[in-house]
Amino acid sequence: MHTTWRSQIWEPMLNNRVVSKLSRLMPFAFQKASSKPSKSFRFPAGWQDKIIFFLSFDCDTEKDARVVPTLQNELHRHGLKACFAVPGMELEKHPEPYRALYNAGHEFLNHGYQSHCHLKEETNEYISSFFYNQLPLKTWQTDVVRGHENIVQIFGTAPRGYRTPHFGSFQSVLQLSSLYRLLSQYGYRYSTSTLPLKRFVYGQVYRPQPDLWEFPLSGMFDNPFAVFDSWSIRFDPDRRYSDPDYFRIFQQNLDFALHHARRPYILNYYVDPSQVFDFDGFYQSLEYLLQHRDALMNPTYSEFTEKVMPST
């Protein structure tokens, strides 16, 4: 990591139960702390006072492939651009819906090769497998490389970004630094594989390698260290949330960004297509977002890395 004191002192200090609890008791203070402007970047004209909204989809199951055309229409209707993380095996099985998205200008990330989640549709149970943190280094690194080759084969161009399968369980400094080294070797520009905690430690976007950017996912307003995703709200068997919480949190996060955050401020959200394509709370959230279109930028991750310049 580029900033050793942060990874050796600051990150372990924040990464504990007491601080996490504190963040839920005083969310505003924590959110404010994560909205410091990044000194290490120069934003182009027109971006300085904006909320930068990234939307990405993790497409791990067959149902995701079936429902992405619905989402493609909705994105088109709302004029939004998105990024898609699909394991290579799933891309091979269902290339058509993903090619249509690619041709419509959406971006694809390498999400490894092996399928890593199965959905039991009768019960809506998502069964996860193939966790990188449980695999030997060589096995997961081979999976990253195969995922890379697969995208080249399907779309004819190399992916510029990467997201770790089940990234929440792959967050240690050691794991991430070996990942980042590998990604740099393959010419990647970015990864978006870290939990909201990293926003507090390193910033809303940071460079773990000279040419590689990391975009941590956003948290929930009143639970700043917990990633805001469709699974935690709707499908996690141990969830503390229910459907109406999706729009409530979306609204709270955006209101904070609109009225209290220093800009440019990044909102980096991901959802799974099968978990939102028929979910009113998701569409209601997009409608709310677009009421504030003037305050927004909606780039893909690689557009961001092309337009925003490191200042060091």
Ligand SMILES: [Zn+2]
């Ligand atoms: Zn996944």
